[in-house]
Amino acid sequence: MNLHYEIPSDDLAHAGEASSSVKKMLVQLGIDPVRIKKAAVSMYEAEINAVIHGGGGSAEVTIDSDKIVIRIIDNGPGIADLELAMQEGYTTASDDIREMGFGAGMGLPNMKRYADELDIQTRPDKGTIVTIVVYFHQ
Amino acid sequence: MGEYFHSVTLDEAKCKGCTNCIKRCPTEAIRVRHGKARIINERCIDCGECIRICPYHAKKAITDDLSVIDSFKYKIAIPAPTIYGQFKPEYSRNRILNTFCSIGFDDVYEVARAAEYVSDATRKLLSEDGAKKPLISSACPAVVRLIQVRFPNLIDNLIKLESPMEVAAKMAKKKTAEKKKIDPSDIGVFFITPCAAKATSVKAPYESKQSSVDGVISIKSIYLKLLAKIDRTDESRQLAQAGFEGIRWANSGGEGLAVETDSFLAVDGIHNVISILEAVENDKIESVDFIEALACTGGCLGGPLAVENVYVAKTRIKKHVEASKAVQKGSRLPLEPYDESIVWTEEIAYKPVLKLDSDIEKAMKKLETLERINKDLPGLDCGACGAPSCRALAEDIVRGNAYETDCIFKLRERVRDLAAQMKELEEKSPPTMG
Structure with a gap:
């Protein structure tokens, strides 16, 4: 099944609604809780990144019986140095964002940790597409 | 059960x-x-x-009537620490406890005292290597059951130690059997509870095959009896044994303070607990070693079977805590050696009660239908259909437990369509009638 969510820009109070909705559905599908956590956490991180850095965007989610594919698309500034961004603790978030408990530089590393497959397409000033795949049986 | x-x-x-x-x-x-x-x-x-x-x-x-104690020769009350918050502050803890002997009990053992043993065991667990942090307290049975149905990934974080109630029951029985030379089967131990979930825990325990508690009596069902006797009770018997750490367990944050970690999080109120557990499950809670989560607002003092307003009771508990602190000069009461294990003997498993179907393909079809129905419902979450939200109604429909026309708005639409059809038909007449 295919799902579509709009991701708001700069609205941290409502950030994470898409991933929590997807999580609820995976529970109703009876997916292994460990797999649900992998999908929910990696999607949450990508969603938050789109809110903080990407100026909002959308989430396209496809669930089938053996896997979930999550695509988070934003039209933000892109990631200047992807290799650097993959390092734990590296962040370009503003002080304001960090004071709210976000932007600790763990987003991409956490995505890498929890996703079974992670693909990041990013172009300066064009935006970023993060694709996360989590398999239900492995 | x-x-x-x-x-x-x-x-x-x-x-x-x-x-x-x-x-x-x-x-x-x-x-x-x-x-x-x-x-x-x-x-x-x-x-x-x-x-x-x-x-x-x-x-x-459903709790037991006070008469349940009559089926045992020796009757011991084990009141939850919440009891101290139910009476005016001029009544000492010892007087409150002695009053139980005025309404038919032979002895009283404080659950607050047992809480100190559980705190001690928890402190040891926290200092062990390899403990899955944050450890989550299992003192609140509603929270344990919540984790079982909604947060399966956190089952391993639960502290699998018996509750102070169970420990108190075992200790009271053992001590009495040894000291008074009474056959343990003649000793009845009765929990005096502010909590509905504890009553369930005794009748259908998850941590062991059988509870050591013989009956659960709600505070509110015996409160007036206690109140009638409290002034005339002889309080010479020293029944108050617990220290301030155990007494404080009644309050939200009390257990957290007792386990002595620099980083504990105390949350109360079931909806707040859910938010925190969501955050823990999503790795969003950092540098917390211990989580005390209580379903009732204000902790056990806010239990549905307590009598006094939770905030009034909080102030009273504080007085008892301060009084004990003064006597103990701020230090912890020593524990007697206790060699019985208080570790759970049964495992708890995930109960996937929200799963739509055991066959994933079928579950997927149902979920798609659910989403389609939900989109078509008015989204008012009015509850008139008997379900808590439109989405819950959609879920009930795909489970075969409800109909779309249970929604009054959908029903109205159908009636209107039908009325339009009737009107249309009414305007038609057979050709023979011209």
Whole structure:
């Protein structure tokens, strides 16, 4: 099944609604809780990144019986140095964002940790597409 | 007792079939059917929210009547620490405890004292290597059951130690049997509870095959009896044994303070607990070693079977805590050696009660239908269909437990369509009639 969510820009109070909705559905599908956590956490991180850095965007989610594919698309500034961004603790978030408990530089590393497959397409000033795949049986 | 025994039940005669409880239930375990609330047993976690919210007092917790103690030769009351918050501050803890002997009990053992043993064991667990942090307290049975149905990834974080109630019951029985030379089968231990979930824990325990508690009596059912005797009670017997750390367990944050970690998080109120557990499950809680989570607002003092207002009771508990602190000069009361294990003997497993179907393909079809139906519903979450939200109704429909026309707006649409059709037909006449 295919799902579509709009991701708001700069609205941290409502950030994470898409991933929590997807999580609820995976529970109703009876997916292994460990797999649900992998999908929910990696999607949450990508969603938050789109809110903080990407100026909002959308989430396209496809669930089938053996896997979930999550695509988070934003039209933000892109990631200047992807290799650097993959390092734990590296962040370009503003002080304001960090004071709210976000932007600790763990987003991409956490995505890498929890996703079974992670693909990041990013172009300066064009935006970023993060694709996360989590398999239900492995 | 069956797997789905619950203390929380419905008084059919009092239920008006309103929507208060269905809206408040944290696990969406209630539906109104044929004008009465129905509890979906496998989803209920006995948190008691519905007891509190029901304006008609139609939700109740099944507990034992005081007469249950008559079937034992030697009767021991084990009151929850919440008891101290129920009486005016001029009554000492010892007087409150002695009053139990005035209403038929032979002895009293404080659950607060047992809480100090549980705190000690928890401190040891926290200092062990390899403990899955944050450790989550299992003191609140509603929270344990919540984790079982909604947060399976956190089952390993639960502290699998018996509750102070169970430890108190075992200790009281053992001590009495040894000291008084009474056959343990003649000793009855009765928990005096502010909590509905604890009643369920005794009748259908998850941590062991059988509870050591012989009966559960609600504070509110014996409060007036205690009150009638409290002034005339002889308080010379020294029954107060607990220290301030155990007494403080009644309050939200009390257990957290007792386990002595620099980084504990205390949360109370079932909906707040859910937010915190969500955050823990999503790795969003950092550098916290221990989580004390209590289903009732204000902790056990806010239990649905307590009598006094939770905030008044909090102030009173504080006085008892301060008094004990002064006597103990701020240091912890020493524990007697206790060689029995208080580790759970049974494992708890995930109960996937929200799963739509055991076959994933079928579950997927149902979920798609659910989403389609949900989009088509008005989204008012009015509850008139008997489900807590439009999405819950959509879920009930795909499970085969409800119809789309249970929604009054959908029903109205159908009636309007039908009326339009009738009008259209009415305007037609057979050709012979010209």
